[in-house]
Amino acid sequence: MNIAKIHILLLLLIPSASYSAPLECNVGPIQKSYGGNTWDVYACSDKKNIVVVSAPGNPAMPFYFTIFIKNGGYVVNGEGTGTKSATKSAYEELSKLTAEEIQSIISQAINVGK
Known part of the structure; x- marks a missing residue:
């Protein structure tokens, strides 16, 4: 999934009323292990x-x-159609951050973006 798609998705998912300008999520990436x-x-x-976007080789891809x-x-x-067990374990870990x-x-x- 590329940055342009992430940007579009965020415009749909993050409530826009709390932001005066479009929210861009294109700083990075860094790689992390979840689940x-x-x-x-x-x-x-x-x-x-x-x-947090599934990296190549992640069974959660695309997610x-x-x-x-x-x-x-x-x-x-x-959001996505990747393997449920991979997304569930990542969700559980991310929810604890x-x-x-x-x-x-x-x-x-x-x-990293600098």
């Missing part, structure tokens, strides 16, 4: 949200997660 598989992680332009702030906490949403861990991921993606 025992490799994922490409991108930071968003607001420096608060991330997108992505958006992790965004809603009502003061982070929400994890996923703290705000501090998400901010660290965002910082890592920004540093």
Whole structure:
């Protein structure tokens, strides 16, 4: 899945009322392991949200997660047609990330993007 598709998907998935400009999630990627598989992680332009995309060879492919702030906490949403066991285990791990861990991921993606 390329960056343009991620951008379009985010415009649909992340509530637009809370953003005055389109949210772009094209900073990075960094590679992380969630649920025992490799994922490409991108930071968003607001420096608060991330997108986690199944990397080549990941049995979850094609699949992505958006992790965004809603009502003061982070929400994890996923979409795709990859292997359910691979997406479920990644979802469980991503759902346990703290705000501090998400901010660290965002910082890592920004540093890679430079």
